[in-house]
Amino acid sequence: MMEKMIVGRYLPADSVVHKMDPRAKLLFIFGFVIIVFLANNAVTYAVLGAITCLIVLLSRVKLRFLINGLKPVLILILFTFFLHVFFTKEGDILAQIGFLTIYKGGVIKGVLISIRFLLLIFVTSLLTLTTPPISVTDGIESLFGPLKKLKLPVHELALMMSISLRFIPTLLDETDKIMKAQMARGADFSSGSIPERVKAVIPLLIPLFVSAFKRAEELAVAMEARGYKGSEGRTKYRILQWSTRDTIAMFLLVALCAALFMLRS
Protein backbone atom coordinates (compact mmCIF):
# COMPACT_ATOMS: atom_id res chain seq x y z
CA MET A 1 0.00 0.00 0.00
CA MET A 2 3.00 2.23 0.57
CA GLU A 3 4.80 1.06 -2.49
CA LYS A 4 2.93 3.38 -4.85
CA MET A 5 4.24 6.55 -3.20
CA ILE A 6 6.96 8.09 -5.31
CA VAL A 7 8.00 11.03 -3.16
CA GLY A 8 11.75 10.80 -2.75
CA ARG A 9 12.18 7.78 -5.02
CA TYR A 10 14.75 7.65 -7.75
CA LEU A 11 13.78 5.99 -11.01
CA PRO A 12 16.87 5.01 -12.98
CA ALA A 13 16.61 5.56 -16.73
CA ASP A 14 18.61 6.90 -19.60
CA SER A 15 17.23 10.30 -20.53
CA VAL A 16 18.43 13.83 -21.15
CA VAL A 17 16.96 14.91 -17.84
CA HIS A 18 18.69 12.10 -15.99
CA LYS A 19 22.01 13.07 -17.52
CA MET A 20 21.77 16.73 -16.57
CA ASP A 21 24.08 18.16 -13.96
CA PRO A 22 22.22 18.19 -10.65
CA ARG A 23 23.23 21.82 -10.16
CA ALA A 24 21.52 22.74 -13.40
CA LYS A 25 18.41 20.86 -12.35
CA LEU A 26 18.37 22.53 -8.97
CA LEU A 27 18.86 26.00 -10.44
CA PHE A 28 16.20 25.33 -13.02
CA ILE A 29 13.71 24.21 -10.44
CA PHE A 30 14.54 27.08 -8.14
CA GLY A 31 13.93 29.45 -11.05
CA PHE A 32 10.82 27.63 -12.11
CA VAL A 33 9.29 27.77 -8.65
CA ILE A 34 9.66 31.56 -8.69
CA ILE A 35 8.49 31.93 -12.26
CA VAL A 36 5.32 29.98 -11.60
CA PHE A 37 4.20 32.86 -9.42
CA LEU A 38 4.55 35.25 -12.35
CA ALA A 39 1.82 33.49 -14.25
CA ASN A 40 -1.53 35.17 -13.90
CA ASN A 41 -3.51 34.45 -17.04
CA ALA A 42 -4.43 31.58 -19.32
CA VAL A 43 -1.58 32.12 -21.79
CA THR A 44 1.13 32.15 -19.14
CA TYR A 45 -0.26 29.04 -17.50
CA ALA A 46 -0.42 27.35 -20.89
CA VAL A 47 3.25 28.18 -21.49
CA LEU A 48 4.25 26.79 -18.11
CA GLY A 49 2.12 23.71 -18.66
CA ALA A 50 3.71 23.11 -22.03
CA ILE A 51 7.20 23.39 -20.55
CA THR A 52 6.28 20.98 -17.76
CA CYS A 53 4.93 18.49 -20.28
CA LEU A 54 8.10 18.85 -22.30
CA ILE A 55 10.23 18.08 -19.26
CA VAL A 56 8.10 15.07 -18.36
CA LEU A 57 8.43 13.82 -21.93
CA LEU A 58 12.19 14.34 -21.95
CA SER A 59 12.57 12.54 -18.63
CA ARG A 60 10.86 9.41 -19.99
CA VAL A 61 8.92 9.01 -16.78
CA LYS A 62 5.51 7.58 -17.64
CA LEU A 63 2.79 10.14 -17.04
CA ARG A 64 0.41 7.53 -15.68
CA PHE A 65 3.01 6.48 -13.14
CA LEU A 66 3.65 10.06 -12.13
CA ILE A 67 -0.04 10.73 -11.59
CA ASN A 68 -0.58 7.47 -9.70
CA GLY A 69 2.35 8.19 -7.45
CA LEU A 70 1.19 11.69 -6.71
CA LYS A 71 -2.34 10.69 -5.86
CA PRO A 72 -2.05 11.52 -2.16
CA VAL A 73 -0.85 15.01 -3.09
CA LEU A 74 -3.57 15.35 -5.69
CA ILE A 75 -6.14 14.85 -2.97
CA LEU A 76 -4.59 17.76 -1.11
CA ILE A 77 -4.82 19.89 -4.22
CA LEU A 78 -8.44 18.96 -4.69
CA PHE A 79 -9.05 20.01 -1.12
CA THR A 80 -7.53 23.46 -1.64
CA PHE A 81 -9.50 23.77 -4.84
CA PHE A 82 -12.77 23.28 -3.01
CA LEU A 83 -11.71 25.62 -0.24
CA HIS A 84 -11.28 28.35 -2.84
CA VAL A 85 -14.47 27.51 -4.63
CA PHE A 86 -16.55 27.66 -1.48
CA PHE A 87 -14.93 30.51 0.38
CA THR A 88 -13.90 33.08 -2.19
CA LYS A 89 -16.61 35.67 -2.65
CA GLU A 90 -15.70 37.48 -5.87
CA GLY A 91 -17.40 38.03 -9.19
CA ASP A 92 -20.76 36.78 -10.34
CA ILE A 93 -22.73 34.14 -8.52
CA LEU A 94 -22.58 30.87 -10.47
CA ALA A 95 -24.68 28.58 -8.37
CA GLN A 96 -26.31 28.27 -5.03
CA ILE A 97 -26.45 24.90 -3.30
CA GLY A 98 -28.14 25.10 0.08
CA PHE A 99 -26.17 27.52 2.23
CA LEU A 100 -23.21 27.45 -0.16
CA THR A 101 -22.83 30.13 -2.77
CA ILE A 102 -20.32 29.60 -5.54
CA TYR A 103 -18.81 32.68 -7.14
CA LYS A 104 -17.10 32.84 -10.50
CA GLY A 105 -14.00 34.38 -8.94
CA GLY A 106 -13.72 31.46 -6.57
CA VAL A 107 -13.79 28.89 -9.33
CA ILE A 108 -11.18 30.77 -11.35
CA LYS A 109 -8.96 31.21 -8.36
CA GLY A 110 -9.36 27.56 -7.39
CA VAL A 111 -8.43 26.36 -10.85
CA LEU A 112 -5.41 28.64 -11.14
CA ILE A 113 -4.03 27.77 -7.73
CA SER A 114 -4.53 24.08 -8.35
CA ILE A 115 -2.65 24.30 -11.63
CA ARG A 116 0.13 26.21 -9.93
CA PHE A 117 0.40 23.53 -7.27
CA LEU A 118 0.30 20.80 -9.84
CA LEU A 119 3.09 22.32 -11.92
CA LEU A 120 5.27 22.79 -8.86
CA ILE A 121 4.73 19.24 -7.68
CA PHE A 122 5.32 17.69 -11.08
CA VAL A 123 8.56 19.52 -11.61
CA THR A 124 9.94 18.99 -8.13
CA SER A 125 9.08 15.30 -8.02
CA LEU A 126 10.79 14.94 -11.36
CA LEU A 127 13.95 16.15 -9.66
CA THR A 128 14.02 13.24 -7.24
CA LEU A 129 12.77 10.78 -9.82
CA THR A 130 15.58 11.57 -12.23
CA THR A 131 18.41 12.34 -9.82
CA PRO A 132 19.91 9.93 -7.30
CA PRO A 133 19.70 11.48 -3.80
CA ILE A 134 23.47 11.53 -3.60
CA SER A 135 23.70 13.71 -6.70
CA VAL A 136 21.06 16.06 -5.33
CA THR A 137 23.18 16.55 -2.26
CA ASP A 138 26.37 16.97 -4.25
CA GLY A 139 24.59 19.61 -6.28
CA ILE A 140 23.32 21.48 -3.25
CA GLU A 141 26.66 21.31 -1.55
CA SER A 142 28.38 22.66 -4.60
CA LEU A 143 25.84 25.46 -5.14
CA PHE A 144 26.03 26.57 -1.53
CA GLY A 145 29.78 26.02 -1.37
CA PRO A 146 30.61 29.73 -1.23
CA LEU A 147 28.66 29.99 2.04
CA LYS A 148 31.30 27.83 3.69
CA LYS A 149 33.37 31.00 3.92
CA LEU A 150 30.70 32.33 6.29
CA LYS A 151 31.28 29.27 8.49
CA LEU A 152 27.97 27.75 7.45
CA PRO A 153 28.05 23.93 7.78
CA VAL A 154 27.05 23.43 4.16
CA HIS A 155 28.43 19.93 3.88
CA GLU A 156 26.70 18.74 7.03
CA LEU A 157 23.38 20.26 6.00
CA ALA A 158 23.63 18.66 2.58
CA LEU A 159 24.45 15.33 4.14
CA MET A 160 21.50 15.59 6.50
CA MET A 161 19.28 16.24 3.56
CA SER A 162 20.53 13.36 1.52
CA ILE A 163 20.17 11.00 4.44
CA SER A 164 16.57 12.07 4.95
CA LEU A 165 15.83 11.63 1.26
CA ARG A 166 17.57 8.30 1.25
CA PHE A 167 15.50 7.04 4.15
CA ILE A 168 12.05 8.02 2.93
CA PRO A 169 11.57 4.80 0.95
CA THR A 170 13.10 2.77 3.77
CA LEU A 171 10.71 4.31 6.22
CA LEU A 172 7.77 3.62 3.94
CA ASP A 173 8.81 -0.02 3.59
CA GLU A 174 9.17 -0.22 7.33
CA THR A 175 5.72 1.29 7.82
CA ASP A 176 4.32 -1.33 5.50
CA LYS A 177 6.03 -4.12 7.42
CA ILE A 178 4.91 -2.98 10.86
CA MET A 179 1.42 -2.34 9.58
CA LYS A 180 1.24 -5.90 8.33
CA ALA A 181 2.59 -7.29 11.59
CA GLN A 182 -0.07 -5.40 13.55
CA MET A 183 -2.79 -6.33 11.08
CA ALA A 184 -1.80 -9.96 11.62
CA ARG A 185 -2.53 -9.29 15.29
CA GLY A 186 -5.97 -8.00 14.43
CA ALA A 187 -5.26 -4.27 14.22
CA ASP A 188 -7.62 -2.45 11.91
CA PHE A 189 -6.31 0.68 10.22
CA SER A 190 -9.03 1.22 7.69
CA SER A 191 -12.30 1.35 9.54
CA GLY A 192 -13.85 2.75 12.69
CA SER A 193 -14.56 6.23 13.97
CA ILE A 194 -11.94 8.99 13.93
CA PRO A 195 -10.86 8.56 17.59
CA GLU A 196 -10.66 4.82 17.03
CA ARG A 197 -8.47 5.32 14.01
CA VAL A 198 -6.19 7.74 15.81
CA LYS A 199 -5.80 5.17 18.53
CA ALA A 200 -5.12 2.50 15.93
CA VAL A 201 -2.01 4.25 14.63
CA ILE A 202 -0.22 4.13 17.98
CA PRO A 203 0.89 0.52 17.48
CA LEU A 204 2.25 1.68 14.14
CA LEU A 205 3.94 4.93 15.14
CA ILE A 206 5.78 3.75 18.23
CA PRO A 207 7.69 0.90 16.58
CA LEU A 208 8.36 3.21 13.66
CA PHE A 209 9.93 5.87 15.87
CA VAL A 210 11.89 3.33 17.85
CA SER A 211 13.38 1.82 14.73
CA ALA A 212 14.05 5.21 13.14
CA PHE A 213 16.03 6.35 16.17
CA LYS A 214 17.86 3.06 16.35
CA ARG A 215 18.69 3.26 12.69
CA ALA A 216 19.96 6.82 13.02
CA GLU A 217 22.23 5.80 15.85
CA GLU A 218 23.56 2.79 14.00
CA LEU A 219 24.18 4.87 10.93
CA ALA A 220 26.15 7.42 12.93
CA VAL A 221 28.28 4.70 14.49
CA ALA A 222 28.85 3.01 11.14
CA MET A 223 29.93 6.29 9.58
CA GLU A 224 32.32 7.08 12.38
CA ALA A 225 33.71 3.57 12.24
CA ARG A 226 34.60 4.24 8.63
CA GLY A 227 36.41 7.42 9.56
CA TYR A 228 33.82 10.03 8.69
CA LYS A 229 34.47 13.33 10.39
CA GLY A 230 32.70 15.97 8.39
CA SER A 231 33.74 17.74 5.23
CA GLU A 232 37.28 18.54 6.27
CA GLY A 233 39.80 16.79 4.08
CA ARG A 234 37.11 14.72 2.44
CA THR A 235 37.66 14.07 -1.25
CA LYS A 236 34.94 13.58 -3.82
CA TYR A 237 34.31 10.37 -5.67
CA ARG A 238 31.76 11.81 -8.08
CA ILE A 239 32.84 14.97 -9.81
CA LEU A 240 30.00 17.13 -11.12
CA GLN A 241 30.25 18.02 -14.76
CA TRP A 242 28.53 20.96 -16.37
CA SER A 243 27.81 20.33 -20.05
CA THR A 244 26.18 22.10 -22.96
CA ARG A 245 22.75 20.71 -22.21
CA ASP A 246 22.91 22.31 -18.77
CA THR A 247 23.72 25.66 -20.28
CA ILE A 248 20.82 25.20 -22.68
CA ALA A 249 18.52 24.52 -19.74
CA MET A 250 19.65 27.78 -18.14
CA PHE A 251 18.95 29.68 -21.34
CA LEU A 252 15.55 28.06 -21.50
CA LEU A 253 14.85 29.24 -18.01
CA VAL A 254 15.84 32.83 -18.83
CA ALA A 255 13.77 32.73 -22.01
CA LEU A 256 10.82 31.37 -20.09
CA CYS A 257 11.15 34.14 -17.55
CA ALA A 258 11.24 36.78 -20.26
CA ALA A 259 8.27 35.24 -22.03
CA LEU A 260 6.23 35.26 -18.86
CA PHE A 261 7.01 38.90 -18.20
CA MET A 262 5.78 39.76 -21.65
CA LEU A 263 2.69 37.59 -21.62
CA ARG A 264 1.41 38.22 -18.14
CA SER A 265 -1.37 40.71 -17.71
Added chain:
Amino acid sequence: MDIKLREVEYSYAAGTPFERQAIMDVTFTIPSGQYVAIIGHTGSGKSTVLQHLNALLRPLKGEIEIGSRTIAAGRKGKKLKDVRRRVGIVFQFPEHQLFDETVEKDICFGPMNFGVSEEEAKKRTREAIGLVGLPEEVLGKSPFDLSGGQMRRVAIAGVLAMKPDVLVLDEPTAGLDPRGRQDIMNMFATLQKKNGLTCVLVTHSMEDAARYADKIIIMHKGQVYRTGAPRDIFSDADSLTNVGLDIPETVRFQRMFESHLGHPLDKVCLTPEELAAEVSRLRGEMT
Protein backbone atom coordinates in the same frame (compact mmCIF):
# COMPACT_ATOMS: atom_id res chain seq x y z
CA MET B 1 -8.33 -26.15 8.74
CA ASP B 2 -6.50 -26.79 5.47
CA ILE B 3 -4.93 -23.97 3.54
CA LYS B 4 -4.72 -24.43 -0.21
CA LEU B 5 -2.88 -22.21 -2.66
CA ARG B 6 -3.74 -22.54 -6.33
CA GLU B 7 -1.53 -21.00 -8.99
CA VAL B 8 -0.91 -17.96 -6.86
CA GLU B 9 1.03 -15.12 -8.39
CA TYR B 10 2.12 -11.88 -6.76
CA SER B 11 4.18 -8.86 -7.76
CA TYR B 12 5.26 -6.03 -5.52
CA ALA B 13 4.50 -2.49 -6.69
CA ALA B 14 2.40 -3.89 -9.52
CA GLY B 15 1.63 -1.35 -12.20
CA THR B 16 4.64 0.86 -11.51
CA PRO B 17 8.13 0.84 -13.02
CA PHE B 18 9.32 -0.69 -9.74
CA GLU B 19 7.16 -3.75 -10.34
CA ARG B 20 8.84 -6.90 -9.18
CA GLN B 21 7.45 -10.36 -9.50
CA ALA B 22 7.95 -12.19 -6.23
CA ILE B 23 6.08 -15.47 -6.70
CA MET B 24 4.35 -17.19 -9.57
CA ASP B 25 2.31 -20.33 -10.13
CA VAL B 26 2.55 -21.36 -6.49
CA THR B 27 0.36 -24.35 -5.73
CA PHE B 28 0.49 -26.34 -2.52
CA THR B 29 -1.60 -27.50 0.41
CA ILE B 30 -0.99 -27.10 4.10
CA PRO B 31 -2.95 -29.98 5.61
CA SER B 32 -4.63 -29.39 8.93
CA GLY B 33 -2.60 -30.42 11.96
CA GLN B 34 0.63 -30.96 10.07
CA TYR B 35 4.01 -29.34 10.49
CA VAL B 36 5.06 -27.89 7.16
CA ALA B 37 8.49 -26.40 6.54
CA ILE B 38 9.16 -23.99 3.69
CA ILE B 39 12.80 -23.75 2.71
CA GLY B 40 14.56 -21.91 -0.05
CA HIS B 41 17.39 -19.62 -0.95
CA THR B 42 17.25 -16.03 0.24
CA GLY B 43 14.84 -14.00 -1.92
CA SER B 44 13.03 -17.09 -3.20
CA GLY B 45 9.64 -15.75 -2.12
CA LYS B 46 9.04 -17.53 1.18
CA SER B 47 7.95 -14.47 3.16
CA THR B 48 5.75 -13.37 0.28
CA VAL B 49 3.99 -16.72 0.27
CA LEU B 50 3.46 -16.53 4.02
CA GLN B 51 1.69 -13.21 3.80
CA HIS B 52 -0.90 -14.83 1.58
CA LEU B 53 -1.76 -17.37 4.24
CA ASN B 54 -3.75 -14.82 6.24
CA ALA B 55 -4.71 -12.51 3.39
CA LEU B 56 -2.28 -9.72 4.22
CA LEU B 57 -1.42 -9.82 0.54
CA ARG B 58 -3.99 -10.70 -2.04
CA PRO B 59 -2.90 -12.67 -5.08
CA LEU B 60 -2.75 -11.01 -8.49
CA LYS B 61 -3.66 -14.36 -9.98
CA GLY B 62 -4.92 -17.62 -8.56
CA GLU B 63 -6.69 -18.22 -5.29
CA ILE B 64 -6.16 -19.25 -1.71
CA GLU B 65 -8.54 -21.36 0.27
CA ILE B 66 -8.28 -20.77 4.00
CA GLY B 67 -10.67 -23.16 5.70
CA SER B 68 -14.05 -22.23 4.29
CA ARG B 69 -12.91 -18.83 3.00
CA THR B 70 -11.63 -18.32 -0.51
CA ILE B 71 -9.43 -15.36 -1.30
CA ALA B 72 -9.28 -14.93 -5.04
CA ALA B 73 -7.53 -12.47 -7.30
CA GLY B 74 -9.42 -9.34 -8.18
CA ARG B 75 -12.06 -9.62 -5.48
CA LYS B 76 -12.05 -7.31 -2.52
CA GLY B 77 -12.02 -9.26 0.70
CA LYS B 78 -14.08 -8.09 3.63
CA LYS B 79 -14.21 -9.32 7.18
CA LEU B 80 -10.76 -10.78 7.19
CA LYS B 81 -10.56 -10.62 10.96
CA ASP B 82 -11.67 -14.19 11.40
CA VAL B 83 -8.99 -15.39 9.00
CA ARG B 84 -6.39 -13.31 10.85
CA ARG B 85 -7.45 -14.75 14.19
CA ARG B 86 -7.23 -18.31 12.97
CA VAL B 87 -3.93 -17.89 11.15
CA GLY B 88 -1.31 -16.26 13.39
CA ILE B 89 1.90 -15.06 11.75
CA VAL B 90 5.16 -14.47 13.55
CA PHE B 91 7.09 -12.29 11.12
CA GLN B 92 10.79 -12.24 10.42
CA PHE B 93 12.25 -10.08 13.23
CA PRO B 94 8.93 -9.77 15.07
CA GLU B 95 10.53 -7.70 17.84
CA HIS B 96 9.90 -4.66 15.61
CA GLN B 97 6.17 -4.91 16.27
CA LEU B 98 6.34 -4.28 20.04
CA PHE B 99 4.85 -0.97 21.04
CA ASP B 100 2.95 -0.96 24.33
CA GLU B 101 4.03 0.30 27.75
CA THR B 102 4.30 -3.13 29.28
CA VAL B 103 4.97 -6.59 27.98
CA GLU B 104 1.62 -7.70 29.35
CA LYS B 105 -0.33 -5.04 27.46
CA ASP B 106 1.59 -5.82 24.32
CA ILE B 107 0.78 -9.51 24.46
CA CYS B 108 -2.88 -8.68 25.20
CA PHE B 109 -3.05 -6.52 22.07
CA GLY B 110 -3.71 -9.42 19.68
CA PRO B 111 -6.34 -11.31 21.68
CA MET B 112 -8.20 -8.12 22.62
CA ASN B 113 -8.34 -7.02 18.99
CA PHE B 114 -10.19 -10.24 18.34
CA GLY B 115 -12.73 -9.56 21.05
CA VAL B 116 -11.26 -11.59 23.90
CA SER B 117 -12.10 -10.13 27.33
CA GLU B 118 -9.32 -8.43 29.26
CA GLU B 119 -9.45 -11.05 31.98
CA GLU B 120 -9.13 -13.92 29.54
CA ALA B 121 -6.39 -12.07 27.62
CA LYS B 122 -4.36 -11.68 30.82
CA LYS B 123 -4.76 -15.34 31.57
CA ARG B 124 -3.53 -16.20 28.09
CA THR B 125 -0.63 -13.79 28.54
CA ARG B 126 0.58 -15.75 31.56
CA GLU B 127 0.34 -19.00 29.64
CA ALA B 128 2.09 -17.60 26.58
CA ILE B 129 4.96 -16.02 28.49
CA GLY B 130 5.59 -19.37 30.15
CA LEU B 131 5.56 -21.15 26.81
CA VAL B 132 8.27 -18.90 25.40
CA GLY B 133 10.37 -19.46 28.49
CA LEU B 134 10.28 -16.05 30.15
CA PRO B 135 9.58 -15.47 33.85
CA GLU B 136 6.32 -13.73 34.76
CA GLU B 137 8.27 -10.76 36.15
CA VAL B 138 8.88 -9.44 32.65
CA LEU B 139 5.14 -8.85 32.21
CA GLY B 140 5.39 -5.56 34.08
CA LYS B 141 8.46 -4.32 32.22
CA SER B 142 8.60 -2.12 29.16
CA PRO B 143 9.27 -4.24 26.08
CA PHE B 144 11.99 -1.79 25.10
CA ASP B 145 14.01 -2.60 28.22
CA LEU B 146 14.43 -6.22 27.17
CA SER B 147 17.29 -7.83 25.28
CA GLY B 148 16.83 -8.68 21.61
CA GLY B 149 16.22 -12.34 22.36
CA GLN B 150 13.71 -11.54 25.08
CA MET B 151 11.90 -9.14 22.75
CA ARG B 152 11.70 -11.89 20.18
CA ARG B 153 10.10 -14.20 22.74
CA VAL B 154 7.60 -11.57 23.79
CA ALA B 155 6.63 -11.02 20.16
CA ILE B 156 6.13 -14.76 19.71
CA ALA B 157 4.05 -14.86 22.89
CA GLY B 158 1.92 -12.05 21.45
CA VAL B 159 0.92 -14.30 18.58
CA LEU B 160 0.54 -17.45 20.69
CA ALA B 161 -1.89 -15.59 22.95
CA MET B 162 -4.24 -15.21 19.99
CA LYS B 163 -4.64 -19.01 20.09
CA PRO B 164 -4.54 -19.41 16.33
CA ASP B 165 -5.41 -22.69 14.60
CA VAL B 166 -2.53 -22.23 12.22
CA LEU B 167 0.77 -20.85 13.44
CA VAL B 168 2.97 -19.39 10.73
CA LEU B 169 6.59 -18.77 11.66
CA ASP B 170 9.06 -16.80 9.52
CA GLU B 171 12.52 -17.74 10.79
CA PRO B 172 11.42 -17.41 14.40
CA THR B 173 14.73 -18.37 15.95
CA ALA B 174 17.20 -16.43 13.80
CA GLY B 175 19.61 -14.75 16.16
CA LEU B 176 18.67 -16.65 19.32
CA ASP B 177 21.22 -18.59 21.36
CA PRO B 178 21.45 -22.36 20.63
CA ARG B 179 19.66 -23.40 23.80
CA GLY B 180 16.91 -20.83 23.28
CA ARG B 181 16.42 -21.95 19.69
CA GLN B 182 16.00 -25.51 20.75
CA ASP B 183 13.56 -24.67 23.54
CA ILE B 184 11.40 -22.53 21.30
CA MET B 185 11.43 -24.98 18.42
CA ASN B 186 10.49 -27.81 20.77
CA MET B 187 7.69 -25.69 22.21
CA PHE B 188 6.18 -25.18 18.73
CA ALA B 189 6.46 -28.89 18.02
CA THR B 190 4.73 -29.74 21.30
CA LEU B 191 1.90 -27.32 20.57
CA GLN B 192 1.49 -28.88 17.16
CA LYS B 193 1.40 -32.44 18.51
CA LYS B 194 -0.59 -31.88 21.71
CA ASN B 195 -3.04 -29.17 20.67
CA GLY B 196 -3.45 -30.16 17.06
CA LEU B 197 -2.04 -26.84 15.88
CA THR B 198 -1.03 -26.55 12.24
CA CYS B 199 2.52 -25.20 11.95
CA VAL B 200 4.14 -23.53 8.97
CA LEU B 201 7.82 -22.83 9.45
CA VAL B 202 10.12 -20.88 7.16
CA THR B 203 13.67 -21.71 8.02
CA HIS B 204 17.22 -21.68 6.72
CA SER B 205 18.11 -24.51 9.06
CA MET B 206 17.96 -27.83 7.25
CA GLU B 207 18.35 -29.51 10.64
CA ASP B 208 15.14 -27.93 11.96
CA ALA B 209 13.28 -28.78 8.76
CA ALA B 210 14.48 -32.39 8.97
CA ARG B 211 13.66 -32.78 12.65
CA TYR B 212 10.23 -31.20 12.88
CA ALA B 213 8.52 -31.16 9.51
CA ASP B 214 5.96 -33.63 8.22
CA LYS B 215 6.11 -32.01 4.84
CA ILE B 216 8.69 -29.81 3.14
CA ILE B 217 8.10 -27.24 0.42
CA ILE B 218 11.15 -25.97 -1.45
CA MET B 219 10.83 -22.54 -3.05
CA HIS B 220 13.15 -21.43 -5.82
CA LYS B 221 13.02 -18.13 -7.71
CA GLY B 222 9.41 -17.51 -6.73
CA GLN B 223 8.17 -20.97 -7.66
CA VAL B 224 7.62 -24.23 -5.86
CA TYR B 225 10.60 -26.37 -6.77
CA ARG B 226 9.70 -29.54 -4.88
CA THR B 227 7.39 -30.74 -2.16
CA GLY B 228 7.63 -33.96 -0.23
CA ALA B 229 8.32 -35.75 3.00
CA PRO B 230 11.64 -34.82 4.65
CA ARG B 231 13.06 -38.30 4.09
CA ASP B 232 12.49 -38.06 0.34
CA ILE B 233 13.64 -34.49 0.08
CA PHE B 234 16.86 -35.01 2.00
CA SER B 235 17.81 -38.25 0.31
CA ASP B 236 18.39 -36.34 -2.92
CA ALA B 237 21.35 -34.10 -2.20
CA ASP B 238 21.86 -32.95 -5.80
CA SER B 239 18.44 -31.41 -6.21
CA LEU B 240 19.03 -29.47 -3.00
CA THR B 241 22.46 -28.13 -3.94
CA ASN B 242 21.00 -27.10 -7.31
CA VAL B 243 18.88 -24.50 -5.58
CA GLY B 244 21.46 -23.31 -3.07
CA LEU B 245 20.35 -25.55 -0.21
CA ASP B 246 22.06 -28.47 1.44
CA ILE B 247 21.41 -31.67 3.36
CA PRO B 248 21.34 -31.60 7.17
CA GLU B 249 24.56 -32.37 9.04
CA THR B 250 23.19 -35.71 10.18
CA VAL B 251 22.54 -36.84 6.64
CA ARG B 252 25.98 -35.65 5.59
CA PHE B 253 27.51 -37.69 8.40
CA GLN B 254 25.44 -40.68 7.37
CA ARG B 255 26.67 -40.41 3.77
CA MET B 256 30.30 -40.32 4.91
CA PHE B 257 29.72 -43.21 7.23
CA GLU B 258 28.11 -45.18 4.43
CA SER B 259 31.05 -44.60 2.11
CA HIS B 260 33.41 -45.93 4.78
CA LEU B 261 31.09 -48.83 5.45
CA GLY B 262 30.76 -49.69 1.78
CA HIS B 263 26.98 -49.98 1.73
CA PRO B 264 24.04 -47.68 2.53
CA LEU B 265 21.99 -47.81 5.69
CA ASP B 266 18.36 -48.91 5.51
CA LYS B 267 16.92 -45.41 5.65
CA VAL B 268 17.93 -41.78 5.64
CA CYS B 269 18.19 -40.62 9.26
CA LEU B 270 16.91 -37.13 9.90
CA THR B 271 18.12 -36.54 13.44
CA PRO B 272 21.24 -37.50 15.37
CA GLU B 273 19.06 -39.62 17.66
CA GLU B 274 17.71 -41.60 14.73
CA LEU B 275 21.17 -42.08 13.28
CA ALA B 276 22.62 -43.19 16.60
CA ALA B 277 19.87 -45.76 16.98
CA GLU B 278 20.42 -46.97 13.43
CA VAL B 279 24.18 -47.30 13.91
CA SER B 280 23.88 -49.18 17.18
CA ARG B 281 21.30 -51.49 15.62
CA LEU B 282 23.78 -52.17 12.81
CA ARG B 283 26.47 -52.89 15.37
CA GLY B 284 24.16 -55.31 17.16
CA GLU B 285 23.55 -57.10 13.85
CA MET B 286 27.28 -57.36 13.16
CA THR B 287 28.26 -58.89 16.46
